[in-house]
Amino acid sequence: MTMKIRAEIPTPANSTNFDIVPDSVTEVGSTLDNLKAAVMGETGASAKYAAFAEAARAQGYEQIARQFEATSAAEQIHIGLEAALIQAVEPDYVRPEAPQMEGIQTDLNLISGALGEIYETSDMYPSFIVKAQEEGETKAVQVFTRAKLAESVHAELYLDAYNNIDAEDDRAFYLCPICGYIHKGDDFEKCPICFCPKDKFQVF
Template sequence: MKRIFLFAFVGLVALASCNQSAPEKTIANLKDGIKGETTASAKYSAFAQKAREEGYDTIAKLFDAASKAEMIHATNHTKVLTDLGVAMEAFNPEFEVKTTAENLQAAITGETYEIDSMYPRFLDDAKAEKVEKATKSFTWAMDTEKKHQSFYAASLEALNGAGEKTLPFEYFVCPVCGNTYDKATLEPKCGFCQTDQEKFIAI
C-alpha cells in the first residue's frame, strides 16, 4: 500500500512539473538584456578609444570602467538564462561612434532608457514569474546603470564647462555585480552584493 502511495505521489509531482510553464517573458528579457549589455560593453570600449583620440583620457577611463561593468551584467544574465536551460543565440553588436560629447549624450540616453523603462519591466516580469536569480541580476544591472548615468552626466557637464580636471581618474568595478565606484566613493564592501573591496577591478 505504501509503495502504491509513493508511486502515485511521484506521478503527481512529475505531472505538476510538466504542467508548470516556463518563464517565457523572463527568458525573452534575459536575451534582450544580454544583447543590450554586450552591445553597451563593446560600444563603451569604442567610446573610450575615441575619447583618447580626442585627448580626453579621464573620460576614456570612465568608458573603460563602464564597459567592464556592462560585460559583467551580460555574463550574469547569461548564467541565469543557462540555469533555465536556454541557450543564447549568436549576434553582432551594432552601434555608432561619434564625438566624445555626442557619445556621452548617447550613453546618458541609453542608461536612462534602461533605468526608466527596460529594467523596471524586466523586474516586474521576473517577480511575477518568480525567477529570483533574474530579479537579482536585473536589480544589480539597473542600480549600476543609475551610477553610470550620473558619471556620464557629470562628464558631459565638465566637457562643456570646467574641463576634465574636475573628474575622477580612477574607477573600481565589482567583479560580481558590476557596481562601479570612483576613488572618492569606495566602500569596504560592495553596496550591492557585499563583495570585499580587495576584489574590485581597478580601472
C-alpha cells in the same frame, strides 16, 4: 557624488526607485525572453562604450576613455550574469555577436551613454523585474535588480563627466566584479549594491 551605503542590500522590496516610466517603450515577454533581450542590449552597450573609449582617447580625454572602458566592462558583467541564467534553461544558448560601433565627439558620446543607461534603469530593467516577480524567477529578479541599480550610477557618472569635460582630474574608476557598480575615486569601502569589498574591485 556617490551612492550611499544602506543598512541592507537594496532590493525591489526595500527600495522606492523601481517604478516604470509612464511612457515605457520596453517590449516585455517571458523572463527567458527578457533575459535574452537584456543580453542583446548590454552587448550593444558594451561595444558602444568600447568604441567611445577609443574616440575619447584619440580626442585627448584620457580619464573619460578609462570611464568608458570601465562601463564597457561593467556591461560584460551583466551579460555574464544574464547569459548564465539563460544557459541554465537552454544549455546550447549562444551569446550574440558584438556589433561594430564608432564614436563621435566625446561630449555627445557621454550624452548617448547617459540616455541609454537612464532607459535601462527607469524602463527596461524595472519592466523585466516585474515580470520576473510575477513568474517567481527570483534569480532573475536579483540579476535584473543589480544591473538596474548599477546603470543609474553609470548614467550619473556620464553626466558628471559631461559637465566637467574640460576639468578632468586623475581619479581612477573602480568596478565591482559582482554587479557592475562603478565608483569614481578611492573614497569607499564596499559596493553599495551588493556589498562586495573594495579590495575585490577592478581599477581603471
